[in-house]
Amino acid sequence: xxxxxxxxxxxxxxxxxxxxxxxxxxxxxxxxxxxxxxxxxxxxxxxxxxxxxxxxxxxxxxxxxxxxxxxxxxxxxxxxxxxxxxxxxxxxxxxxxxxxxxxxxxxxxxxxxxxxxxxxxxxxxxxxxxxxxxxxxxxxxxxxxxxxxxxxxxxxxxxxxxxxxxxxxxxxxxxxxxxxxxxxxxxxxxxxxxxxxxxxxxxxxxxxxxxxxxxxxxxxxxxxxxxxxxxxxxxxx
Numbered sequence: 001x002x003x004x005x006x007x008x009x010x011x012x013x014x015x016x017x018x019x020x021x022x023x024x025x026x027x028x029x030x031x032x033x034x035x036x037x038x039x040x041x042x043x044x045x046x047x048x049x050x051x052x053x054x055x056x057x058x059x060x061x062x063x064x065x066x067x068x069x070x071x072x073x074x075x076x077x078x079x080x081x082x083x084x085x086x087x088x089x090x091x092x093x094x095x096x097x098x099x100x101x102x103x104x105x106x107x108x109x110x111x112x113x114x115x116x117x118x119x120x121x122x123x124x125x126x127x128x129x130x131x132x133x134x135x136x137x138x139x140x141x142x143x144x145x146x147x148x149x150x151x152x153x154x155x156x157x158x159x160x161x162x163x164x165x166x167x168x169x170x171x172x173x174x175x176x177x178x179x180x181x182x183x184x185x186x187x188x189x190x191x192x193x194x195x196x197x198x199x200x201x202x203x204x205x206x207x208x209x210x211x212x213x214x215x216x217x218x219x220x221x222x223x224x225x226x227x228x229x230x231x232x233x234x235x236x237x
Contacts, residue, residue: 006129007216008036015213017200024200025073031217034132035077036085039066039098040111063093071096078103083131085124136219169212172237176208179232185211192220192227 009015009028017024029035041064050058066089074097077084084104089111092098100106107124180188182204189196189211199210215224229237 006034006132009213009217015200016206016209018202018206019200021069022072025076027198027200029077029080029082031214032082033136034083034085034128035073036128037070037074037077037087037098039070039086039088039092041065041089041091042067060093064089064091066092066098070098074098081135083128083135085128172212173205173208175232175235175237176211176228177205179235184231188227188231192223 009032011017011021011024011028015024015028017027019027043065045063045065046061048060048063050056050060074084074086078097086098086104086106088094088098088106088108090108091111094100094106098106105124107121109118109121176185185204185207186196189199194211194214196207196211199207199214201207201210215221225237228235
């Protein structure tokens with residue numbers, strides 16, 4: 001996704017939160033412009049009986065089931081109106097939100113197969129990416145208006161500058177941790193119209209990581225870096 005111009009976020013991988021999983025996922029989705037549901041086998045079932053004891057009883061053998069979180073996250077993303085990309089391993093039993101017939105397309109894939117070489121997958125992915133970009137742009141005017149009121153900068157210049165991701169993220173994280181106190185970080189967020197308390201993480205390091213990720217996802221990196229340089233001009237940003 002990164003090479004296609006997207007910044008993927010995954011709870012427990014590059015996004016952390018001290019909140020309960022449902023609240024954490026809800027908060028993360030609020031910062032994103034799309035959702036990719038990737039359903040692979042979590043549980044293998046040798047034999048199962050559906051509607052046991054009824055006239056409609058049916059026996060299923062040798063099939064896989066994904067984590068229930070695939071179903072939960074698909075429902076949450078759909079209710080938020082996020083563009084959905086749903087990839088389902090071909091050995092899984094099709095049921096719930098991972099079966100065809102809803103407002104999104106289900107692409108079944110083989111585990112380990114080079115999906116990027118599949119013309120159908122590339123077409124589906126490119127279409128989803130275009131919808132993600134459109135969703136993000138639809139949300140952009142409100143953010144741009146707030147940014148212009150605060151900085152007085154040209155929207156065109158800001159958009160061009162924000163298209164470049166933050167450079168050395170490790171160095172940036174280290175500088176933020178060592179040069180700014182918690183209160184200073186809270187003040188920085190206040191000045192940039194960001195609720196510091198809504199950033200995920202129970203420690204300073206976790207909140208700094210969440211802060212960096214927020215400004216990247218919101219395409220506000222130029223504004224963020226300018227504010228840092230104003231406060232610590234000799235830090236070597």
